[in-house]
Amino acid sequence: MLYSQDRTKQRQFLARSWQKFINKEPLEPLETLLASIIQIHPEYQALINNVDSDYFPEQGEVNPFLHINLHLALRDQLSINQPKGIKEAYDKLLIKLKDEHAVEHLMMDCIAEMIFSAQKNNTPMNHQAYFQCIQNQVNQS
DSSP: OOSOSOHHHHHHHHHHHHHHHHTTOOOOHHHHHHHHHHHTOHHHHTTTTOTTOOOOGGGTOOOHHHHHHHHHHHHHHHHHTOSTTHHHHHHHHHHHHOOHHHHHHHHHHHHHHHHHHHHHHTOOOOHHHHHHHHHHHHHHO
């Protein structure tokens, strides 16, 4: 159900996954992964049930649902090494930073930039620019 174009359904799935985790109910593999991401973000845990809330980055607000889904997207990419070389870049950053969460955030910034650029310019997502951004992170860190 998470892979829906319906924002409310996506958010409800995330909220249900977190609630099941809190209630110690059995979780599906995707729900377990989502709960593990929410666990490392205590600042979002109280917001997860607010599925109808809007968040405005221009006012300094972080959308917890987007943030959690960016973690999920990155972890999916890492699990299949797509784009090719992303796992190696992750490993190099991890050696330098020694903090999995910080590495994910650096790499997620590149995903967010790719999405933002595509939306702003009404163009397809530029996967080459995305991977170059990650390579830049490796070289700078």
